[in-house]
Amino acid sequence: MQQEKVGITEVAERAGVSVATVSRVLNRKNGVSQKTRQVVEQALDALGYERGVTTGGIVGVITPGLSIPIFGVLAEKIGIALAPHGLRAVICPSLPGGVQERDYLRSLLDLGAVGIVFCSASNTLDVVEPEVLQLLESRGVPYVCINGRLAGGHSIAYSTDDGYAAELSVRHLHQLGHRRIGMAAGPAGNRPADRRVAGYRAAMAALGLGGTDLVVRQSYTVEGGRFAADQLIAGGATAIVACSDQMALGAIRAARRQGLAVPEDVSVIGYDDGPLMEFTDPPLTTVRQPVDRLAAAVARGLAQLMTERQVPTGELMFQPEVVVRGTTAPHHDRRPLD
Structure with missing residues (x-):
């Protein structure tokens, strides 16, 4: 005989709390002490209560900024992908690891957000303010990351394989005859x-160009x-x-301000494949996420x-691809290679 579904009333009776309190815990609302939350969670587990995704639940998508085309596109796509699950995306643009990011996170949790997506936010940093993880874990709100896991946490990440992206770029340019x-x-x-720097260096070494280390770190x-x-052209x-x-x-x-032509004198390859890159002059060769x-x-x-x-733990890597357009060409530089 099929077992009847456990209802919220049975959970409340088991935990010794009100139905409203159980509802707040299920919807991850504020106003429930950590001790009470744990008691309710234990009751839910003991009774085998089947949870469903809250219809119309808010998911906060924290991203570095919508003025950067790739993040605007990614935030939009996430919102579209969440909709069939009964979830609504709230986009929160802020600098990774900054005060604004933490303020957004607090506000989202206080408003009862049922999930958080870190879209290339503080999850991309080696050093993260511990308050971010403390807030998430104290509320028990599920969260996932894009392009890097939160250090010290139990986050799941879905990332573009940046090392492989750099390798693809180097090999494309090498096939065109470039060595520097x-x-x-x-x-x-x-x-x-x-x-990406690690992938670049590994690819250069594999191609016998390991002694040519031309890397400049910038924003x-x-x-x-x-x-x-x-700096690179001067090198x-x-x-x-x-x-x-x-x-x-x-x-x-x-390159152009130095009197050089692209791609005749200098080839350039980008990363992201933003929505307007095929309309630049010349159209940009780039790596598509x-x-x-x-x-x-x-x-x-x-x-x-x-x-x-059950969700696969750790970080899942997604393979990018090179989109060849007009800013890369065979090496015909008239300058000496040394």
Whole structure:
């Protein structure tokens, strides 16, 4: 005979609390002490209460900023992917690891958010303020990360394989005849940037170019790309691997201001494949992140965590691809290679 479903009333009786308190715990609302929350959770487990995803529940998506095209696209895709699970995305743009990020997190939890997505936020940093993890774990709110796990936590991450992305870029340029290949990398301590630098160095070594270490660390901006490219071109680089599309556009600007043509004198490859990169002049060769697959995996993983189903732990790597356009070409530099 099929067992009847356990209701919220039975849970309340078992825990010795009100039905309203059980409801607050199930919906991860504020106003319940940690001790009471634990008692209710124990009752839920003991009775085998089947949890469902709260219809219309809010999921906070914390992202570095919507002015950067890739994050705007990714946030939109996550919102679309969450909708079939009965969840609504609230986008919170803020600097990773900053006070604003923590304020957003507190507000989301106080409003009863049922899940959090760290979209290249503090989860990309090697050093994270402990308050972020403490807030999440004290409320028992499920969370997932994109492009790096929260250090010290039990987060699940869905990430583009940044090391492999750098390898793809280097090998593409090497096949075009380039040997002095430089990298305009993101700041040190940023996990995706560090992984790309490691992938670049590994690929250069594998191709017998290990003695050519042209890496400049800068911000993920047009200005950062221009600064890095100035240094790399001065060092003799005939091709530049940029760690963002914005840095790549800055590198192109730097080359042109030095009287060099792209790609005739200097080849440039970006990273992200933002929505307008095929319309630049020339169209940008770049590494495309698998945005649709990342967003779908994040929504599915978060929904599974909310219903306490088994989810693969650790960090799942998604493979990127090089989109070849007009900013990379065979090496015909007239300058001496030394």
